[in-house]
Amino acid sequence: MAKVLVVGGAGYIGSHVVKELMRSGHEVTVFDxxxxxQEINLFQENRFIRGDIRNQEEIAAAMRGQDAVVHxxxxxxxxxxxxxxxxxSDNNINGSLNILNAMVEAGTKYIxxxxxxxxxxxxxxxxxxxxxxxxxxxxxxxxKAEIExxxxxxxxxxxxKYVALRYFNAVGYDAxxxxxxxxxxxxxxxxxxxxxxxxxxxxxxIFGSDYPTRDGTCIRDYIHVSDLATAHVLAIEKLMSGxxxxxxxxGTGSGTSxxxxxxxxxxxxxxxxxxxxxxxxxxxxxxxIASAAKxxxxxxxxxxxxxxxxxxxxxxxxxx
Numbered sequence: 001m002a003k004v005l006v007v008g009g010a011g012y013i014g015s016h017v018v019k020e021l022m023r024s025g026h027e028v029t030v031f032d033x034x035x036x037x038q039e040i041n042l043f044q045e046n047r048f049i050r051g052d053i054r055n056q057e058e059i060a061a062a063m064r065g066q067d068a069v070v071h072x073x074x075x076x077x078x079x080x081x082x083x084x085x086x087x088x089s090d091n092n093i094n095g096s097l098n099i100l101n102a103m104v105e106a107g108t109k110y111i112x113x114x115x116x117x118x119x120x121x122x123x124x125x126x127x128x129x130x131x132x133x134x135x136x137x138x139x140x141x142x143x144k145a146e147i148e149x150x151x152x153x154x155x156x157x158x159x160x161k162y163v164a165l166r167y168f169n170a171v172g173y174d175a176x177x178x179x180x181x182x183x184x185x186x187x188x189x190x191x192x193x194x195x196x197x198x199x200x201x202x203x204x205x206i207f208g209s210d211y212p213t214r215d216g217t218c219i220r221d222y223i224h225v226s227d228l229a230t231a232h233v234l235a236i237e238k239l240m241s242g243x244x245x246x247x248x249x250x251g252t253g254s255g256t257s258x259x260x261x262x263x264x265x266x267x268x269x270x271x272x273x274x275x276x277x278x279x280x281x282x283x284x285x286x287x288x289i290a291s292a293a294k295x296x297x298x299x300x301x302x303x304x305x306x307x308x309x310x311x312x313x314x315x316x317x318x319x320x
Contacts, residue, residue, distance in 0.1 A: 001025050001026055001027060002026050002027070002067040002068050002236065002237075002240060003026070003027045003029070003065060003066050003067045003068070004021055004026050004027065004028050004029070004066065004067065004068045004069070004070060004236065005029050005031055005062060005063060005066040005068070005069045005070070005108075006018050006021070006028055006029070006030050006031070006069075006070045006072070007031045007032070007053060007059075007069060007070065007071045007072060007073045007099060008031075008032055008037060008071070008072035008073035008074070008114075009028070009030030009031065009032055009037070009042075009046075009070075009072070010030055010032040010034060010037025010038055010039065010041045010042055010048075010181075011032065011036055011037040011038075011041070011072060011073075012036075012170075012181075012182075012183040012225065013072055013114065013167075013170060013225055013228060013229070014030075014032070014037065014041075014070070014072040015037075015041035015042075015179045015181065016174055016179060016225045016226055016228065016229040017070055017072065017228075017229045017232045017233070018030060018043060018046060019043070019174065019178060019179065019229065020226070020229035020230055020232065020233050021070075021232075021233055021236075022043065022045060022046070024233050024237075026233070026236075028043075028045075028046045028047075029046060029047040029048075029049060029062065029066065030042060030046050030047070030048045030049070031049045031051055031053075031059065031062045031073075032048075032049075032050065032051075032073070033050065033051060033052040033053075033073075034050060038181035040180050040181040041179055041180070041181040049061075049062045052095075053073050053091070053095030053096070053098055053099055054090060054091060054094060054095050054098065055098075056098045056101065056102070059095075059098050059099055059102045060098075060101075060102040060105055060106070062102075063099075063102040063103060063105070063106040063108055064106050065106070066106065066108045067108065067109075067110065067240070068108065068109075068110035068111065068112070068236050068239070068240065069099065069103060069108060069110070069111045069112070070111075070112045070114075070232055070236070071096065071099055071111060071112070071113045071114060072114040073091075073095060074091065074092050074114065074143070074144075075087060075088050075091045075092055075140070076116075076140060076187070077140070077187050078118070078138045078140050078141075078187070081138055081139035081140035081143070082138055082139055085139045088139055088140060088143050089143070092140075092143035092144070092147065093143050093146055093147065096113075096147045096150065097150060099111070100150060100151065100154050100160065103154075103160055104154070104158050104160070109159065109160060109161055110160075110161050110162070110236060110239045110240055111151065111160060111161070111162045111163075112162070112163050112165060112232050112235045112236055112239070113147060113148070113151060113162060113163070113164045113165065114165060114167065115144045115147070115148060115164040115165055115166045115167070115247065116140070116141060116144045116166060116167055117166050117167060117168045117169075117249070117251075117288065117290065118136055118138065118140055118141030118144060119134050119136050119141050119144050119145040119148070119166060120132050120133070120134065120135065120136075120141075120166075121133075121134075121135040121136045121137040121141065122135070122137055122283065122285050123285065123288070126286075126287040126288070126289055127253070127289045127290070127291050128249065128288065128289065128290055128291060129249065129291040129293070129294070130166070130246075130247055130248065130249055130291075130294055134148075137283050138283065147164075148164045148247060151164065151245070152245070155245045160245075161239050161243075161244070161245050162239075162245045163235040163238075163239060163243075163245065163246060163247070163248060164246075164247040164248070165228070165231060165232065165235060165247075165248055165250050166247055166248065166249045166250065166290075167223065167228060167250050167251075168220065168221040168222070168223050168249070168250065168251035168252075168288065168289075168290045169188060169189070169190075169220045169221060169222045169223060170188070170222075170223055170224075170225050170228055171188070171190045171191075171222045171223065171224060171225065171315055172190075172224040172225050172226065172305065172315040172316075173225065174225075174226060175226065189220070189258060189261055190222070190261060190265070190315075190316070192204060193261065193262060193265045193273060194265070194316075196273050196274060196275075197265065197269055197271070197273050202274065203274035203275055203276055204262065204273060204274065204275040204276075205275075205276060205277075205278045206258050206259070206262070206275055206276070206277050206278065207258075207278050207279065207280055207281045207284065208277075208278075208279070208280035208281070208284065209277045210280075211280075211286040212286055213257055213286055213287060214257065215257050215259045215260070216259075217257045217258035217259045218257065218258055218284055218285070218286060218287070218288075219255035219256065219257045219258075219286065219287045219288070219289070220255060220256065220258075220288055220289075221251040221252055221253070221254065221255055221256075221288060221289045221290045222252065222256055222261070222315070223250055223251050223252055223290075223303055223305075224303065224304070224305035224315055226305070227250070227301075227303045227304055227305060228250055230301060231248075231250050231295060231299060231301045234299040234300065234301050235248070235299060238298065238299055243298065246294075246298075248292075248294050248295040248298065248299070249290040249291060249292050249294065249295060250290065250292060250295060250301075250303075251289065251290025251291075251292050251303070252290070252292070252303040252305075253289065253290060253291065253292055253303075254289065255287060255288075255289045262275055264313045264316060265316050267313055268313045268316035268317050269316070
């Protein structure tokens with residue numbers, strides 16, 4: 001059993017990670033400023049500290065006595081990152097440096113970092129492995145890539161050991177219903193589809209109908225949040241057992257198009273969802289699918305949801 005500080009543990013992905021850590025027998029402390037995290041996602045069994053990673057004293061106090069850290073606290077809206085890079089520098093970069101410095105001060109040696117496929121930018125290969133060039137095309141992706149570099153230096157200089165988990169497209173909710181808070185201000189396709197279905201938005205905009213794909217819409221790799229959570233726990237346990245620092249992709253290895261996702265949602269919900277086509281967005285690759293072979297080899301991890309359209313229907317049902 002390890003004492004694990006989950007930074008951002010009241011958020012969408014963080015709350016699922018907390019649940020999986022508890023299930024695996026670890027002692028969890030949640031650190032969150034509740035800017036997007038929700039109190040409804042906190043478990044009574046855990047210690048909760050309300051604080052902000054931009055405050056060095058607050059994160060340093062929370063770090064004392066911890067064996068490991070899961071770092072999920074980030075601003076993540078791509079468009080906003082291009083309009084307000086100062087906000088993303090302050091939170092994502094400066095806040096992460098505060099976490100690393102607090103780890104050094106407290107003697108905490110292990111960190112699992114929530115990175116992103118956005119570090120790859122516009123990869124030339126449809127199936128992306130960890131050897132693809134790091135070339136982000138938005139400021140959000142840049143912050144994730146820079147934090148990975150900082151962790152590499154802190155490993156070299158201070159002996160901190162890390163795993164950077166590069167997520168592809170996170171979807172779904174805890175199938176047991178233990179996590180009740182929904183993602184705040186979602187930016188991704190599936191939660192937007194669900195908001196249209198619930199009447200919170202008028203219609204879905206499908207950006208681009210003329211991509212060189214099987215139906216003309218973009219194809220992405222959708223990974224269930226509970227599968228992501230399992231990978232975090234395995235990464236901590238492998239690090240503490242001596243696995244070297246590294247970056248790992250997390251995805252299913254298969255792709256679903258925007259149109260297929262819409263069809264799956266209509267099938268799961270039993271109703272038509274209003275949608276219209278819009279022009280392509282700059283910087284959207286036609287196909288983006290993860291190679292997760294390295295995570296399978298090193299962590300013994302594999303996605304269990306969402307490898308075909310039937311799997312996407314099952315994911316959507318976890319969101320009802």
